[in-house]
Amino acid sequence: MGTVASRLRAATLSLALITPAGIAHAQDAAYPQAHNGDGAVNNGYALSRWAEDWTEKADPAKRDDPLDRLKYIPLDDDGDIYLTLSGELRLRVNQTTNPNLREAEAQRQDINRVVGGADIHIGTHLRFYGEIAHGGISGRNLGVPAATLRNDVVIQQSFVEARTDIGEFDVGVRYGRQEFTEGPNLLASQRDNNTIRYTMNGWRFYARGSKLRFGAFDFRPTAYGDLGTGDDVDDPARRFSGATVGVMLPKTFLGNSNLAFDTFLWRRHNDVGAWGGRIGPATRWYLGGWLRGDVGRVNLDWSVNRQWGYYMTQDISAWQAFIAQTYRLGKSKTAPRVGVHFDYASGGGGYGNGKLRNAYSPFGNNIYYSYQLYLTPSNLRAVTPNVSFSPVKDVRVLAEYEFAWRDNVHDAVYRANGQPFAGTQNGTARKIAELARLQAVWTITPRLSFTGRYEHLKAGAALTDAGYKSSDFLAGWLSFRF
Numbered sequence: 001m002g003t004v005a006s007r008l009r010a011a012t013l014s015l016a017l018i019t020p021a022g023i024a025h026a027q028d029a030a031y032p033q034a035h036n037g038d039g040a041v042n043n044g045y046a047l048s049r050w051a052e053d054w055t056e057k058a059d060p061a062k063r064d065d066p067l068d069r070l071k072y073i074p075l076d077d078d079g080d081i082y083l084t085l086s087g088e089l090r091l092r093v094n095q096t097t098n099p100n101l102r103e104a105e106a107q108r109q110d111i112n113r114v115v116g117g118a119d120i121h122i123g124t125h126l127r128f129y130g131e132i133a134h135g136g137i138s139g140r141n142l143g144v145p146a147a148t149l150r151n152d153v154v155i156q157q158s159f160v161e162a163r164t165d166i167g168e169f170d171v172g173v174r175y176g177r178q179e180f181t182e183g184p185n186l187l188a189s190q191r192d193n194n195t196i197r198y199t200m201n202g203w204r205f206y207a208r209g210s211k212l213r214f215g216a217f218d219f220r221p222t223a224y225g226d227l228g229t230g231d232d233v234d235d236p237a238r239r240f241s242g243a244t245v246g247v248m249l250p251k252t253f254l255g256n257s258n259l260a261f262d263t264f265l266w267r268r269h270n271d272v273g274a275w276g277g278r279i280g281p282a283t284r285w286y287l288g289g290w291l292r293g294d295v296g297r298v299n300l301d302w303s304v305n306r307q308w309g310y311y312m313t314q315d316i317s318a319w320q321a322f323i324a325q326t327y328r329l330g331k332s333k334t335a336p337r338v339g340v341h342f343d344y345a346s347g348g349g350g351y352g353n354g355k356l357r358n359a360y361s362p363f364g365n366n367i368y369y370s371y372q373l374y375l376t377p378s379n380l381r382a383v384t385p386n387v388s389f390s391p392v393k394d395v396r397v398l399a400e401y402e403f404a405w406r407d408n409v410h411d412a413v414y415r416a417n418g419q420p421f422a423g424t425q426n427g428t429a430r431k432i433a434e435l436a437r438l439q440a441v442w443t444i445t446p447r448l449s450f451t452g453r454y455e456h457l458k459a460g461a462a463l464t465d466a467g468y469k470s471s472d473f474l475a476g477w478l479s480f481r482f
Contacts, residue, residue, distance in 0.1 A: 031208040031246070032258075034293075035248070037213065038181075040052070041053070044446075047192060048181070049119075050129045050157070055072060070084070070085040070086075080124075081120075083119065083120050086115075087116045087481065087482050088113065088481045089112075090111075091111075091478045092475065092478075093108070093111070096109075096471060097471050098469045101469050102467075107142065109149075110138045111195055114134040115131060115133045116133075117130065117132075125163055130157065131156045131158070133196055135149055135195030148194040148198075151196050153228055153229055159175055159177060161173070170208045171208075173203060173206075175203045177201050178201075180199075184303040187286070187362055188364065189364055193371065200221055201219060201220050202217065202219035204219075205217070212247050214243070214244070216242070217240075218239075220235050220236070221235045221240065236271075238270050239268070242266030242267055243264065244264040245264075248260055257294065258293045261289065262289070264288050267285050268284050269282070270284075273311055276351040276352075282311040283309040284311075285309050286306070286362075287306045288304060288306065291303070297327055297329075298325060299327075300325050301322070301341075302324070302325075305320050306319060311356050314353070315355050316356045317355045317356070317357055318346045318356070318359040319345075319359060320361070321342070321343070321344040322377070323342040324342075337388045338385075338387050339385070340384060342382070342383055344380070344381055345378050345381075346379070346407055347378060347380070347408035348407070349411070358378050371473050372455060372471055372473045373415060375404060375433070376415060378418070379407050379412065379414055380406070380414075381406070382404045395441070398437075400437040401434070401437075405430045406462055409429065412424045412425040421468060427466055429462045432460050433458055434457075435456070436456045440452050440453075447480055447481055449478075449479050451475075451476065453474070453476075454472075454473065456470070459471075
């Protein structure tokens, strides 16, 4: 599972728009897929389905079953124009005791996800991608499900992409509704835990050589309704834009290594930001660095970012640091790994005057801390030893134990949606919780997998002093993709 499931990251990649005749040239000049900002995969499944390259299926000898025919459907005699179809069905059950960390009847969520996608490539320079999704939920003690859990039908993604070669660089622009993951997973994620994924609307530019890449973007997030396709609109209150420069470091850096380093400058504006019960405009800048890859048997995923700007009348001054590493105990890629990650997110000022020192992630992967969504990288210090191993073939197990504290005891404990646990700002205890997490993924076939997960959150004094309780989470989900 990489660095703690590589931060549960589906690595980023993109060899989009490649026809059979163009494969060799593109691979020779391409920035390494694992680090190019898209999460691309050759002949396999990616979180963003448009990031998959199935041109291998143009050869009938490499098709294993009838569904493989759907991955490469030629639309002209030369095969330069072709269609790739994709789909997913996910059935899931969640059980949570003491929902919202209050003593109450357990919540059960019975969730289904249905997704279908179509990817049309017109030569090597143009493509159109569209994806529709349905999310359903039933169960007990549900409250009012969000539109990302219950949605009759949504156009989840729809974009056009154009690209060309300029010298040794692959240059392109993607415009429309799309998933964006060009950055550390704890800052920018598809949020696959949701039934309907997190998407953005706007444009993204990229230029990639063999060792150097550049990206720029300007987006507004999708504001989902819960009915048909007409109520899913660009959010007029929020805007996210920025740029990234990435470089592949020399193989001799830190010895025998394969490392990438990105530096990024982002800007997030929100007309309806909320801290300390107040709502008002906020602009937050992010300047950061991200180092990840392998050094021998060690896998690194290190990122640090500085945040500044304003919230209403307060200046923002905040930091985040996510330092994760694992060590592979054998030569095999499936050998056991042991590791630890250290996470820091500054806090303070959410309930007072002076500077706002609460760090904030634009749309990060909060299940990294808790599938119950009870922690987020704001006013947080955490240490998490972990181990991953394969007890039998095709099964991977990840076990973690996390210790979490407040950075600033005069500020609240914050949950994944950025809202505080009411009353926690009035206490003085530092310890938030201890969390035990166990996950097993069984790859039954290349298309079918089962995931089981258990978590126990033992509430610390920062929560219990405000009346909050401990909680257990148990879930299982079956995923089929083609």
